[in-house]
Ligand SMILES: O=C(O)[C@H](CS(=O)(=O)O)OP(=O)(O)O
């Protein structure tokens with residue numbers, strides 16, 4: 001298995017058989033908790049306007065996301081896993097629009113298989129791919145934040161699992177996420193819109209019985225829960 005790690009939201013320079021898009025803080029931790037709260041599927045929107053247009057046609061869908069990390073007017077949910085964890089989303093369709101993870105995913109759909117994860121489902125996702133991918137598969141891991149060490153640390157964690165090496169410890173990864181520039185505003189008491197509880201959930205490894213895979217064939221790309 002040949003693995004390349006790329007950072008940022010733009011299309012990766014090389015194609016691959018499998019792409020794993022990472023957004024630890026917070027988009028795909030949000031997606032993980034949305035499925036845990038019963039969500040059926042999560043469409044990915046390019047822009048706020050596109051998400052609002054989808055809502056006009058499907059008022060039963062729930063819009064989730066952020067601009068600059070903040071809630072969006074007209075959206076039902078924000079980009080806080082702590083808030084999502086308190087919602088009953090049974091059977092709900094979400095439409096997610098975020099700065100890094102969603103954008104990076106929409107720019108990296110050329111692989112046959114595309115998965116998304118935060119840290120909370122990283123081990124499950126890496127193990128699933130390691131156990132199911134062909135030996136000669138090329139894998140791109142996309143750390144979606146252009147400069148954040150949160151996503152890069154998670155990429156290295158996934159790579160170590162794919163390679164079967166124990167070069168990184170989970171405590172090191174968690175500390176890198178907590179120390180990342182992206183995380184600091186969540187520890188700042190002068191930033192009421194950013195809750196420390198989000199970072200607690202973004203750094204908590206869960207042992208879910210599913211991975212999150214992108215269905216590229218639907219009208220809009222959507223994240224589906226694939227049960228193991
Ligand atoms: O809402 C988030 O956590 C981030 C925005 S920022 O990087 O914290 O400004 O968006 P995401 O697309 O989830 O990385």
Ligand SMILES: [Mg+2]
Pocket residue numbers: 023024025026027100101145
């Ligand atoms: Mg992020």
